[in-house]
Amino acid sequence: MLLIHCPYCSETLPEVEFTYAGEAHIVRPETPSAQSDADWEGFLFLRSNVRGPHYERWRHLHGCGRYFNAVRDTVSDKFLTTYKAGEPRPDLSTLTVTQK
């Protein structure tokens, strides 16, 4: 079982309290009516599907209920960091130390 650090509770807790919520930093367009079909396709369906460090959203559903962002290595399944929703994307080069 993974242990995930919730940035709102400041605790490292079992994976079963959390749910995965897809790739992070997908920004909804500010003027939806100006979007082309191709733009919508990109927003709705096209994801980076990276091999390695992946920016993704998680929700502490059975706890504080908050969505937050995480960087997880999709190969080793190790979490590099977690941070509150709305905070900027952390620089990968600073994430050398593996957080539990």
Added chain:
Amino acid sequence: MTAHTSSLSSGVAAVSSAARVSVEAPCGRLSLRARGDLSALEGALGLALPRKVGGRAAAGELQALCLGPDEWMLHAPLAAVSGLVEACAGVYGALPHSLVDVSGREVSFQISGPRAAELLTLGCARDIDTIAVGEGRRTLFDGSTVILWRDAADSFRMDVWNSFASHLLHLLEVGVRELAAEAL
């Protein structure tokens, strides 16, 4: 006031040398969501709301547990609920918030005894000892979301939604017997 719909009657459900599980009498429960400057709400409730997730506060018979950054669970005697709802409605203009009477939604179990914390590991994946005495948490117990209040090192309350209550109570009853059998 929402009607209390639990099919469980209050009283002791299981007891052994290891632990004791009982169903508590119905109490008033309020779910509160609010952000910003909470001083108006705190004045209306007569209680300083805890800001740290898991923190608790009490004023008389009113108890508050911080579930998330903007979410609290309040417990109070059934008779006090309408007064609290009215008092908070009075400050709605100053601080818009959500206060919902959920008294009928849940039932509480009292879990105590020398091996009460061990009994909880039966269905709870988190380390029970990270919940300090006098704190509480929302967590997962055998697949259903529950709120755990730790009143003493060996005394807990567990708030359970009605539809999961009979399943969880049965699980705890089995656990109480198992732990006692181990001790022999």
